[in-house]
Amino acid sequence: MKHALTQHLLVLRTALRRIFSSRLGGFFNILVIGIALSLPAGMYLLLQNAQGLVAQLSGTPQISLFLSLDAKPDDVDKLRRQLFQHPAIARIEFVARADALAQLKQSTGLADVIGGLQQNPLPDAFVIDPKPGEAQALEALRNELAKLPKVEQAQLDSAWAYKLEAMLKFARIVVLILAGLLSIALVAITFNTIRLQILTQSSEIEVSKLIGATNGFIRRPFLYFGAMQGLLGGIMAWFIITFSLLLLNYQLKALAQLYASQFVLNPLSWGDSLSLLLFSMYLGWLGAWLSVARHLSQIEPR
């Protein structure tokens, strides 16, 4: 058992030495694999972040009901009663126009501008939590509420979030297609690298067969090479993604500050990172396996 392990470690060392001994060639291969993998994986990460953002924003869809500026407190009371009795509404919250102005002053830092206003431009408003339902039902409710007396405008707050989510679903398919194509490319790269290796080592393979090497013994270094090259490519992709994210976050911080938000892009999780490495390793192994299966039988001792 210890014996077999030593054998495998030896083969692994040979494979690694082969990768690093062809310094530039090996490095470029790894770089190409890294770039090919970082594209879909990076896009996946951006999507993941966008999705998190959408979920955060559209968690509870709300309808904002803005009253006309000439609405009297009586009108407001009447409307409140009507809304209370509506079967599709779970909860209502009244925001008086004075409160809204105070909140605006506090949260946006536009106090100077607001202080210069002659009169309060904001209307009274109701924030309505509808009972959970379909996007279409919410839209119908919005239309119904918009027709109530003294209601200037009814706005479905999360409508844009629904649309964004649909777009993200579309984008996810694009990423999947891209990932599929680039995975095939990765397998092809390894296939070709191994083919060249088999050609340059054909004399070693021939001699090994002549002096009693099993096919497994001959195959092993190539498979290890493919897997290791895939793994190193995966690590390269991880660094590309992580570094790009640092750059993006640096810019995003400035942007988010303008919006008084704390939004940052989250890096790849441990699980996703591990999946990336294992997947790239598997693809490298697969490319090597296909290549070896195809080319090794062509080298027969004569």
Place this chain on the structure above:
Amino acid sequence: MIKFNQVNKRYPGGYQALKNLSFSIAEGEMVFLTGHSGAGKSTLLKLIAAIERPNSGSVLVNSQNVGVLKERALPYLRRNLGIIFQDHKLLFDRNVFDNVLLPLQICGFDHRESAKRVRAALDKVGLLKREKSHPIALSGGEQQRLCIARAIVNRPSILLADEPTGNLDAAYAQEIMAIFESFHQVGATLLISTHDTSVLQDTRVRTLNLKNGELQSAPTGSVPV
């Protein structure tokens, strides 16, 4: 140990390399295989190592019919043979030591035991001082001896040598023959092909003489020269 029974070998294209060949070699025997070039000497050796398969008849090695051996079983047959190739088949990307190490790596020997065996084999052929050299830096005779070291490092019971003295001058050829003689003395079975009958002049060993793929001499008799 080795037994040919009515063996025919025809290459694709119709060339008949061996015709109805029958002979046997006992354990511990040293046998020379002579004949003009193209007589079928290399083909005969390749049949023993299952590099080529016979069209008819059987080739028994250790009572195993190697002509019908499955692909998977071939490595284990060849580990039991030491083959010295006509074109040496040395690997020029590694030094003398690593060339001899290869058969042991294939069999999965551990590192320390391997190193010991490699040095013993190199010592036997007189190349111990050259273990760090690359094959390209060796003379023809030294390359031949390296090839022998690689064939014997595994301590096979059967040694096959295809024209081991082919391109060597008489002094080198004598040296090589002396090495083979020493293996014979410790009980190895040897089959050595050569077109150069001059190396046989001071040896009294059995000779199989091939002519156009057929056996000429009496298959069992010794040939005193």
